[in-house]
Amino acid sequence: MPTVLALDVSLSMSRPVFQQDRSEEPPTVRQLAIKGIHALLNHIHHNCKLEFAALAVYSSMYEILGSFTRDFDQLKSRLASLAEYDKSCVETALLGVKAVVAEEWGSGTACQVIIISDGSLGVGDSSLRQLVAGSRLHLPFSFPCRLDVVLLGERAELERRGAPAAFQRLVELSGGEGAVHTPEPPLSAKSTLALFRRLAETNYAPFSGVLHCGGLSSRVTLCPPPQTYNRTRDFEAVKRTVSPELRICGFLSVADVASPPAFSRHLVLPAPSESGDAPGEPCSEEDENARTACFCVLLHGGLKRENAAALVNVGEDWYGIVYSWADNKKKANLMLSLFEPGTNVLPWLGDFTNLGPAVPGAPSPFPIKVSRKRSYQQTCVTWTRQSGLHSDVQKVLRHARKLPDKTQNFYKELNRLRSAALSFGFYQVLESVAVILERECTLLPGNAHPDCALQLTHAATALRHPEAPSAGQTDPAAQHAVPAGQLSGVTWPGRGELGQWGCCGWVRAVRLSWSCRFVRRVDYHGAVVS
Incomplete structure (x- = not known):
């Protein structure tokens, strides 16, 4: 699966790691991390040639050094020119991971996320301990994920700071599999390489x-x-x-x-x-295979x-x-x-x-018809993308321009859009459609049928009707009363007319469900036409 490497580049990663051999200059934690990343990329290159990898660094902010690629040499070259930054904040690392995965793979592809740090939890409200306690990390990820955390530090020091427990809680909140990995003491280049090799053999075994x-x-x-x-x-x-x-x-x-x-x-x-x-x-010509x-x-x-x-x-x-x-x-x-x-x-x-052997020449038995009617067979409105809402509004306008011939189709589509807007709580779209209908009314040609302006005005007014109850109304259904000609009573089987009230076409609004209300056509005198 695609891999995202998130490297901590905070100031604490520049801390030197003193070795038993004092003859050489001690490496920093960041240098050990870079060596481990090189070993991991080499293992992926030799054993999983089709895998993609991306590289991100984080401190109080994040930066994407390399998007998903199979050119691991490019990622290694970016590691050679890292700068030092300020405090560590794991929340920014997670934001960077989400951004790079969403841009390339979306939410349907499983990814491997590896965070490399020295175990620093951060300070203040942005510390990992505070973020985990306050549930401010927005986890789990929107995509299937395995989260592994590599902590480069002495095990006793990490335990004293509570880093393994905090990062283990982070792995649990991610919603997938994963673990926290620490090197064998003492911390050195040898133990770091051994840690990354074990991680590679576990997660990238062909x-x-x-x-x-x-x-x-x-x-x-x-x-x-x-x-x-x-x-x-x-x-x-x-x-x-x-x-x-x-x-x-x-x-x-x-x-x-x-x-x-x-x-x-x-x-x-x-x-x-x-x-x-x-x-x-491809095999060579001399290869027997x-x-x-x-x-x-x-x-x-x-x-x-x-x-x-x-x-x-x-x-x-x-x-x-x-x-x-x-x-x-x-x-x-x-x-x-x-x-x-x-x-x-x-x-x-x-x-x-x-399933059994197919009969030669017989028609295909698929698809198998089921006796029960499934919910997804019903028509429903989906506005997960801008194009869906745009298409529904355009459909209403097409019928509006063909009034009065398409009056029934116009109200059918308008009621469908209105019901969806009320169900989703998207009330702003009702005002926008009302403005559009009023604009269409002003653009009618001189030879247009008089019914066109009447129906467009009625529909725009009905979309804006007030929610507050009028005076003198006591029953629950009357709480949704509106001015004359806007909403009609609806007849349900076995229940009869749910009622008109007032005079000269004042009607009562009736909820057909917990959020849906319907608009009906009116004649020239304000009376409801069923």
């Missing part, structure tokens, strides 16, 4: 397994290595680990599989040869030609699909997408244990 399909098999490696699934559900805690034995159960059409949600995605590559070639590197048939090549070609996907069992009640994926017209790769653990995670395919 995955090797065997892909089986009947009597055929091939040794493969997955990149990035699959992570352990560890989630707490309503009534159980689920923990699954990918087995080294990957078994193909059968084949499905890509059209039937569609675009299923995936827990993680991995490249499927032939395992390194005994000669030591790295995964994904280059002339040996490989099942992965056969599988990739067959899936690509037939436009199919292979259903793979990767563990206990855990499945995924292997398919051919192309990032451009000239290059394609064999990919593995892991689903959530379970046998019924894709409703349109049904239970995986019920």
Whole structure:
């Protein structure tokens, strides 16, 4: 998974570390940290060539020295020109991590975050102890994450300051896996390198397994290595680990599989040869493995030609699909997408244990229709992006310009937008739409139907109606009364008319739900037209 290295560059990192050998100038804590980062990047480069890494430094502020890249030499060169800054503040490190991950990967990609520090907790309100106690760290992250903290210092001194416990609490608040790492005493270049090597071997161990399909098999490696699934559900805690034995159960059409949600995605590559070639590197002509048939090549070609996907069992009640994926017209790769653990995670395919041999020439049985009506089959308004709100407002305006022919469509879309705004608490959009409708009313041509101006004015006024109850109203429904012609009574089955009140078209507002109210068309005299 992508890695973010966050290095503490506060003034305390310039403290010298005295060695038993006094003949040489003692290195600083920051110099030891840089040596450890070099060792970690070298391990990733040799064992996980497809991994990305980013580098950030922090003190009271943060700075991104290098965005996600595979050019680790560039990151090492940035480490050679670090400056000294002021006090340490872990909160700024977390802000830098969030910024660099959100810019490159969003919130759907799991990342590895490694914080390297000397154990300084900071001072004042920005100290880690105060931040953890006050829950001001805005954790967990918005993306899946493993947080590891490397504390470079003498273990006894770190324990005296309470640094391991404070940073362990930080790891727990991050919501994922992780640990706090300290070097073996005494602190030296040798113990620091040993610490980073252990961290690299634990978190960046390549995955090797065997892909089986009947009597055929091939040794493969997955990149990035699959992570352990560890989630707490309503009534159980689920923990699954990918087995080294990957078994193909059968084949499905890509059209039937569609675009299923995936827990993680991995490249499927032939395992390194005994000669030591790295995964994904072409073999030389003299290499005997280059002339040996490989099942992965056969599988990739067959899936690509037939436009199919292979259903793979990767563990206990855990499945995924292997398919051919192309990032451009000239290059394609064999990919593995892991689903959530379970046998019924894709409703349109049904239970995986019920799948059997396909009948030649028979129509596809997918998607499987379910008897119950799911909630996501209902139309709903989503304004997670600016384009969604813009599209809904444009739809109202298109119908408004075609009044009176599109009167029913105009009020249908206007009520839909109004209900969503009230449900979300986005009251400002009601005022904005009212202003837009008033502007459309002033721009009507001279030969426009008189009903156009009446309906636009009525809709704009209804969007702005007051919430305060009028005098003389005692029942709860009357608390939402509005002036004449704005809102009509609505007839519910078995309940009858919920009521008009007053004279000459004064009507009562009726809530159809806890936040939704509807606008109806009026005629020239202010009376409600159903």
